[in-house]
Amino acid sequence: MPTWTPDPTFYPSPRMASRAPAEHLAYVAMFDPAREKPDAIAVVDVDPDSSDYSKIVGQVDMPNTGDELHHFGWNACSSCLCPNAPHPHAERRYLIVPGLRSSRIHILDTRPDPRNPKIVKVIEPEEVADRTGYTRPHTIHCGPEGIYVNALGNPDGDAPGGIFLMDHETFDVRGRWEVERGPQQLAYDFWWHLGYDTMVTSEWGTPKTFEDGLIPEVLLGSQYGRRLHFWDLHKRCHLQEIDLGEEQQLVFELRPAHDPTKAYGFVGVVISLKDLSSSIWTWYRDGDKWAAKKVIEIPAEPADPDLLPPVLKDFKAVPPLVTDIDLSMDDRFLYVSCWGTGDMHQYDVSNPFKPELTGKVRIGGIVSRATHPGAGNGALSGGPQMVEVSRDGQRVYFTNSLYGAIDPQFYPDGIDGWMVKLDAKPQGGIAFDPDFFIEWPKGHRPHQVRLEGGDCSSDSYCYP
Numbered sequence: 001m002p003t004w005t006p007d008p009t010f011y012p013s014p015r016m017a018s019r020a021p022a023e024h025l026a027y028v029a030m031f032d033p034a035r036e037k038p039d040a041i042a043v044v045d046v047d048p049d050s051s052d053y054s055k056i057v058g059q060v061d062m063p064n065t066g067d068e069l070h071h072f073g074w075n076a077c078s079s080c081l082c083p084n085a086p087h088p089h090a091e092r093r094y095l096i097v098p099g100l101r102s103s104r105i106h107i108l109d110t111r112p113d114p115r116n117p118k119i120v121k122v123i124e125p126e127e128v129a130d131r132t133g134y135t136r137p138h139t140i141h142c143g144p145e146g147i148y149v150n151a152l153g154n155p156d157g158d159a160p161g162g163i164f165l166m167d168h169e170t171f172d173v174r175g176r177w178e179v180e181r182g183p184q185q186l187a188y189d190f191w192w193h194l195g196y197d198t199m200v201t202s203e204w205g206t207p208k209t210f211e212d213g214l215i216p217e218v219l220l221g222s223q224y225g226r227r228l229h230f231w232d233l234h235k236r237c238h239l240q241e242i243d244l245g246e247e248q249q250l251v252f253e254l255r256p257a258h259d260p261t262k263a264y265g266f267v268g269v270v271i272s273l274k275d276l277s278s279s280i281w282t283w284y285r286d287g288d289k290w291a292a293k294k295v296i297e298i299p300a301e302p303a304d305p306d307l308l309p310p311v312l313k314d315f316k317a318v319p320p321l322v323t324d325i326d327l328s329m330d331d332r333f334l335y336v337s338c339w340g341t342g343d344m345h346q347y348d349v350s351n352p353f354k355p356e357l358t359g360k361v362r363i364g365g366i367v368s369r370a371t372h373p374g375a376g377n378g379a380l381s382g383g384p385q386m387v388e389v390s391r392d393g394q395r396v397y398f399t400n401s402l403y404g405a406i407d408p409q410f411y412p413d414g415i416d417g418w419m420v421k422l423d424a425k426p427q428g429g430i431a432f433d434p435d436f437f438i439e440w441p442k443g444h445r446p447h448q449v450r451l452e453g454g455d456c457s458s459d460s461y462c463y464p
Contacts, residue, residue: 009077030446071139095450103151105171136152200229268323329393388451
């Protein structure tokens with residue numbers, strides 16, 4: 001409900017957000033890959049002074065099975081303080097939790113007890129499809145005028161995917177966002193440069209090409225996403241398409257600069273058909289157009305075919321498989337998840353065109369199966385995947401599952417879920433917190449992490 005004063009977790013600028021109090025709780029999406037029991041949102045104690053530190057202290061089960069909880073977000077955030085925001089007195093109170101497979105959207109109230117959120121509304125897939133023409137909701141962003149949701153396909157599981165809006169108070173589904181779509185058909189992630197009235201979207205594939213796992217013929221035929229799209233945020237019209245190249249496949253997470261005066265951002269590309277490498281690209285304003293440049297290339301690692309899953313044996317190498325990235329609030333450090341090799345990289349991106357590697361840890365990995373000082377079960381499966389950074393940049397959390405149908409293609413012996421935390425040094429460098437290792441409850445795998453009060457991929461700002 002509206003209040004007379006802005007929510008204390010809303011900050012006009014990223015500089016002010018970086019000085020916010022430390023988070024005490026994290027919310028984590030967890031799903032059952034067998035789709036036999038309900039998915040859930042776990043509540044994790046991340047307060048090092050708590051007796052429950054590094055423990056799951058709450059759990060909200062969904063009312064159905066088979067949702068595949070994936071990404072989720074807040075109903076309102078710091079963007080509510082923008083000059084054009086019609087609701088500056090909203091609350092960061094509700095978690096908007098879609099099921100990627102079911103297309104069902106759950107609304108969770110985190111008040112009055114943040115450790116025990118309650119489901120207050122469920123929007124059924126039929127309503128989403130009827131009002132928007134979309135299904136498979138994926139990413140949630142709280143914008144100045146409502147909740148933005150992108151979806152990966154139409155009701156038949158085909159293209160186009162796109163974006164729709166929800167009301168931030170009633171949670172009514174308003175309708176499709178795009179007025180003029182232009183050439184865009186595939187969808188994956190989206191975010192914006194509010195100061196430049198620009199939205200950016202990326203590409204994965206249609207639901208038919210990933211819901212049962214990646215299809216080798218589609219991948220090798222370069223038919224998954226390889227483009228960035230730029231939009232007029234106010235007019236809701238497509239402006240420009242950038243093709244990263246036929247060899248670049250699966251253009252995933254978008255991380256624009258937090259400073260609204262900076263017209264650049266980063267995107268990760270999962271795999272190159274040329275050499276199995278992964279890459280990070282910087283998009284930027286170039287005159288009156290947008291441009292993109294590859295700034296990081298992470299090579300595949302040679303490996304014994306006997307240690308590789310069937311999908312990789314003929315290549316005799318482990319691809320990095322960059323599946324998530326996150327940017328610190330001061331726009332200085334970019335974190336890059338290499339789900340295949342098991343690495344988490346930290347780059348100094350003070351110069352967004354010349355990143356410098358400043359930190360690296362390894363955990364899990366297709367071949368390395370690296371362990372953790374707090375793990376009691378030896379070799380670990382999965383690898384760094386969904387990554388989240390605290391507002392002050394000192395703590396980095398991540399989990400190890402990508403997607404229910406894709407996990408076994410690269411980890412055929414199965415994935416036992418885990419969540420870890422890194423301590424980050426102000427001038428660069430990362431290390432495991434030896435006291436933070438959560439062996440995830442059997443039968444579920446963890447995915448996206450959201451931090452109490454906001455984090456480095458939840459909010460956008462209109463003041464530098």
